[in-house]
Amino acid sequence: MIGIVVVSHSRALATAAVGLAAEMVAEDNRPVIAVAAGLDETTFGTDAAAVSEAITAADSPDGVLVLLDLGSAILSAELALEFVDPEVAERVRLSSAPLVEGLVAAVVTASTGASLDAVVAEAARGLAAKQEHLGDAEPVQTTAVAAAERTNEVVVSNEHGLHARPAARLVAVVNAFDATVSLTDLDTGRGPVDAGSLSMVATLNAQQGHRLQVGAAGPQAAEVLAAISDLAAENFGDTPAEPTATAGGSGLDVAIGPAIVVDAEVDLSGYRPGDDEPGRLDKAVSTAAGELEQLRDRSDDHGGIFDAQLAMLRDRKPRGEIEAAIAGGTPAAAAWKQTYDRLARTFEGLDDAYQRERAQDVRSVRDRVLRILTGDVTAEATDGILVVPELDAATAATVDAARIAGIAVRAAGTTGHGVIVARSRGIPLITGIGGVDVPAGAVVAFDARTGSFELAPDEATVRATITERQAEREQAAAQADQPATTLDGRTIDVLVNVGAVRDAADARGADGSGLVRTEVLFGDRRTAPTVAEQVERFRAVADALRGKPITIRTWDIGGDKPLPFLPQDHEANPFLGERGLRVFRRRPQLLRDQLEAIRQIAAETPVHVMFPMVTTADEVEWALDELGSRPDGLEVGIMVEVPAAALRVETLAVGLDFVSIGTNDLTQYTTAADRTNSAVAALADGLDPAVLRLIDRVVRKAGVRVAVCGDLASDPQSAVLLAALGVQELSAVGPQIPLVKALLRQTDLTKVPDVLNARDAAEVRQLVRR
Incomplete structure (x- = not known):
């Protein structure tokens, strides 16, 4: 199996890219991946001596692929080849493939035992799927594959389609057999493409429910078709976790408590930039990551939501834009907000409904960091009445019903999924409170039975109503x-x-x-x-x-x-x-x-x-x-x-x-x-x-x-x-x-x-x- 070297100016970037690629294949089947990145943990730069050491560590009789980011990384890698043994240098290939996409494709292809030439070619096609989807390059031509001797049809049941991980599993299965396999998406007409190529499989953009025609030729054509059918029946390895029960609320229709206002944008008017805006942002992001990790670890049902937000928080692409803006004089808070606002709008413009809904996660990550930067902790209170513009099912399912006294929804409507989920959990709820100005932390109360929502209510009266309703509920239960x-x-x-x-x-x-x-x-x-x-x-x-x-x-x-x-x-x-x-x-x-x-x-x-x-x-x-x-x-x-x-x-x-x-x-x-x-x-x-x-x-x-x-x-x-x-x-x-x-x-x-x-x-x- 070939070895792989990643050369980058940023050690954090290289480590993250390797971590992403490693997720695509089993640990016992990964190629050796060596990293030569950064002058140290935090200093950007490349070092030819470090690259030569990485090449030696990853050396394999089958060859070594070197992937690079930009500029001096190329010069350092070329110089490094002069430092290593000439016999080693002869089996090293420097590639212009995109670092992240190329690395993912290379790791998956190398794990199948493919030759250095095959891995280099696959890495070079790393951008094909993205270019095809965004339409900013000539459409990728269908791959020339042998005429199929046998065909089969499978259905993509994965909730989010044939994305990177299930596609990687499919490619690994295909390349384990002595056969040539092609895929055609019968619902979109795309294909046929080479099923042994991760990049080509990605260009299909096969979504949930799409039917794929699988064609195979070669000595093990029948065997590979059977293996792909089995893999599809197992959801291409994407098996969701079994759901667990979620705690319920009081079941009352009346509530009182301090307002937890999550629909108002974080106020940046009082933010004052300091001498070290990049460091200030790093600290805020680190704090936000810790909070999200705690939420993930406490959530039996919905940890994946917080894992997704962690990925958005740590995404290097928007972070690079933010760092460039800060370097140009924009305060950290404004740079963070502008970038994540753009990212949210990008998600909202996508065709796929699931992906559009991820804009809400982007805004959640945006505001979490902004609250830390500005010191605004009122919206992070853990006890009180949640005030939201609308209630989605995920929020209704994940809110801590033992600590949230109730939910007040600005939008009207009583049959939305979020409202139904909240009521099924017994969480006190009122809808249609409209645009009333609710200061964060102000005591509010509502009575869904009468349709009233009050700022600064008579607390004694509300508490008496709660006591009365609790007794009513207890008697009803008895x-x-x-x-x-x-x-x-x-x-x-x-x-x-x-x-x-x-x-x-x-x-x-x-x-x-x-x-x-x-x-x-x-x-x-x-x-x-x-x-x-x-x-x-x-x-x-x-x-x-x-x-x-x-x-x-x-x-x-x-x-x-x-x-x-x-x-x-x-x-x-x-x-x-x-x-x-x-x-x-x-x-x-x-x-x-x-x-x-x-x-x-x-x-x-x-x-x-x-x-x-x-x-x-x-x-x-x-x-x-x-x-x-x-x-x-x-x-x-x-x-x-x-x-x-x-x-x-x-x-x-x-x-x-x-x-x-x-x-x-x-x-x-x-x-x-x-x-x-x-x-x-x-x-x-x-x-x-x-x-x-x-x-x-x-x-x-x-x-x-x-x-x-x-x-x-x-x-x-x-x-x-x-x-x-x-x-x-x-x-x-x-x-x-x-x-x-x-x-x-x-x-x-x-x-x-x-x-x-x-x-x-x-x-x-x-x-x-x-």
Whole structure:
């Protein structure tokens, strides 16, 4: 195996580049990599004597590749060849390949035992993928490869596509066989490219869900195709960590505490530059790195978020721009902000939605360092009320619910994913506080039940309300197992929404499950679960609910809910595309396996099955045909999530046992407002009279039992309103079940006001509160 030498002016840069490249191959299969960089740990420069020592250390009978950064590194390397033994010098190759990209490509290629010439050629192509993606060079020509004797097709299931590490694993597998292998991306038409070349594989830019045609020729063509199929089935080695439970909050709807304001930009007006701005920045970055490492080590579920932020913090590219700006007289704080602002805008302009969302991480890293530079620690308080412009799911999932008293969201809207996650964790939450000026550290309070948000509140009054609500919650929990029978004699079943077995186990007082989200229950899987595996998981949910009925929703994917083992084609408007049941009209086998699992578990325990995103009677008929014969007791229903289904429910419900209204989707489709878009989220209000009229129509016209499993059922006052409209079952998040049942027991549904003719959702709330 050849050896590799890295020559750079910066020891930190060289060490980081070697660390990145080393991640691509197993430790026991890496080439020797020697570094000659910097005059010492912190002084930039190159030294010919150090380069000659590195060449000697990396020397191999197969040759030595020397990669360099710029300027005197080239001169030092050329001079070093005069210092080493002539026999050694003859097998040394200096390369003009880009240092970082070339090193990654060289290490991966060398690890396969490739010749020096092959490694040099691969390193020289290091920029090809980036140039192809950015379009700032002539497109890379497809590689001439031998005609394929055999072909196979695999799917890229990796969440972020065939990026560097999985691509490196693929290249390593290919080069372990005596065969020539090509790849063609069937979804984009790119290729064929040489699958033994990391740079060429990278030019495909294969994303999650893309289908790759693998062609092979040579003595081991069949063997390499089988190995690549196995690698693809293992997600190219990108196996995510198993999720773990996250602590929950108080479950109250009222909170008080100092404001932790994270939506205001760090104030730089008081920043005064010093004599050593580079050193000041180094210290701030080091402190920020320590904070992020602590956050990563304390986070069981989301350590990867902080690892990504650490990588952004340590990225040499923006750091080089910042150092140049400081050298030109710009203060460190301003230089840091300007550079990371540009980087955030770059991310926001990317095509890939996941990458666009990384702009939020960039801004988080930006502000962490700026707070350290300016001494602004108020936004880093660990106890209080978090004030944010909008709430994303990652923040809702990672916030320390034991220390954050509540979350106040400036944007309106109650059905966004972040709001749903926070409520499912029992974190006190209010949305729609608007642009009210909230000084960091000021005491604030909110009461989501009344919709009030106060600066400098009467603390005694708020504490009394908290005590009252805690007692109310404790009493509700103590009586949670009692039926929710209203004062006028109606009994409403209150069930739990389940996305994990733990949701069922922790659901105090649930009368069963009104929604088992199968796409979430198996969302950590990179391969489709077998029938037996699905039966086992369904049985665990039923056991956690002590044999009470469970309603299993068949695979509901599309829109903002991908299923890793069932990639979908790109759609211009996925919320109006192939979602839910629509997906399986063309690809029915996965649904058939799930229905078989449902039939098997229904023979053991009470089970209902429902089909999502139904629009037409033809879809219902097709679903029933796919279900086929069913054991006694297996009830069948559909989700009512689109206005078309609500307006013709009497036709759709023929032959069914129930319908379940998904208020989250019904609301966004009725109001034409994407609940994940903060600009219009306020319109997506489940208490909009137009939505309530559709619910009312479904109750009156369906002719079967009507349930609600959307987020509206988790709000006690809204749940009472739904029951007054005639809904017979409510499926809520676990922490809210005792409160929903308690309020129903205190209510005479005949006295709930008529809200269908209200002007808007705000008037509906006023009427219900009165």
